[in-house]
Amino acid sequence: TAGITQAPTSQILAAGRSMTLRCTQDMRHNAMYWYRQDLGLGLRLIHYSNTAGTTGKGEVPDGYSVSRANTDDFPLTLASAVPSQTSVYFCASSAASGGYNEQFFGPGTRLTVL
């Protein structure tokens, strides 16, 4: 079982360019999440989706947008990248947002904005 896949694995992006990070899960999970992880900081939630067709803002949503057209896919778009968006980005999913439902993580995308 693939679980959650992310693409690309890594990317170097020029400041001002746009980019979409892809995330796909095959577990039929309702909830999906995008986090960024920076050295010395905990994972920070960017955007989330509790079910297909709905999205919500997390702790650090500025500069990012998401869509959830179906259950499996949850792409994250940077409209105009800035160097402060250099980070490791993790996509995660869970069967539901509450209860005994742990989040499963994809392998991550390492993004460098120059």
Next chain:
Amino acid sequence: GQNIDQPTEMTATEGAIVQINCTYQTSGFNGLFWYQQHAGEAPTFLSYNVLDGLEEKGRFSSFLSRSKGYSYLLLKELQMKDSASYLCAVRDSNYQLIWGAGTKLIIKP
């Protein structure tokens, strides 16, 4: 504000026991999670506590005291492969996870 505190780094010896503490202050509480993250990899789930007390899973145990805003992860019979970062996360009143910065555990032979 919301805050999760964990030690930045700990060192332990192979075969020994180590306890990693986590204190939290969050807007609401709907469970506490521990994850393991090896360098360069994704976090993987270890344990979940929602009621006070100890949850045991093999070599790993996790304890919760909601009144004290405190949890710990206990690792027994340490192995070299346990060298990793251990992340504490609390699900808040909005059902979102608030994460600590993680504790890097170094195991020495």
